[in-house]
Amino acid sequence: MTDTPTHAVTLTRVSEGVYQASNGRGAALTVNGDGNFSAVELLLAALAGCTSVDVDVMTGRRAEPEVFEVVASGTKSAEGGNHMTGLQVRFRLRFPEGPDGDKARARIAPAVKASHDRDCTVSRTIELGTPVTFAIETP
Incomplete structure (x- = not known):
């Protein structure tokens, strides 16, 4: 039996080395790139x-x-x-x-x-x- 995750984040490539992380509630943030975390x-x-x-x-x-x-x-x-x-x-x-x-x-x-x-x-x-x-x- 596989445990169902209670928390998940999806990371999508924006450009080389820059990604957007989003959660199921619609919040998003950019990872890497100029001025980002x-x-x-x-x-x-x-x-x-x-x-x-x-x-x-x-x-x-x-x-x-x-x-x-x-x-x-x-x-x-x-x-x-x-x-x-x-x-x-x-x-x-x-x-x-x-x-x-x-x-x-x-x-x-x-x-x-x-x-x-x-x-x-x-x-x-x-x-x-x-x-x-x-x-x-x-x-």
């Missing part, structure tokens, strides 16, 4: 985006952030085949002074830990090393 940058965006949602939900219930920036970074390595090393997600968060801001600040570390340990599908998949299978279909 590279595939590696999209991986980093997915990593930051996934964990940002977790942390935002857990802290934002207490107070609206004044600053909410998340930077995902890493180094591309060719040793042993191209891959990323030193992946890091840095949170730059500031909440207002006062009791609600204090409650939000108190939730930051537990929220980041919960996202890392359990909730963020992207970072969990990267860390667990899920195998990727490739198939060739002829239209």
Whole structure:
């Protein structure tokens, strides 16, 4: 029995080295090309985006952030085949002074830990090393 994917993205060639990614909800973005995200940058965006949602939900219930920036970074390595090393997600968060801001600040570390340990599908998949299978279909 084959598992039915719950998430899928279709990539269509626009020109040499430039592609359009689209999802089933009609959203689209260009990959590569002038001024667009590279595939590696999209991986980093997915990593930051996934964990940002977790942390935002857990802290934002207490107070609206004044600053909410998340930077995902890493180094591309060719040793042993191209891959990323030193992946890091840095949170730059500031909440207002006062009791609600204090409650939000108190939730930051537990929220980041919960996202890392359990909730963020992207970072969990990267860390667990899920195998990727490739198939060739002829239209």
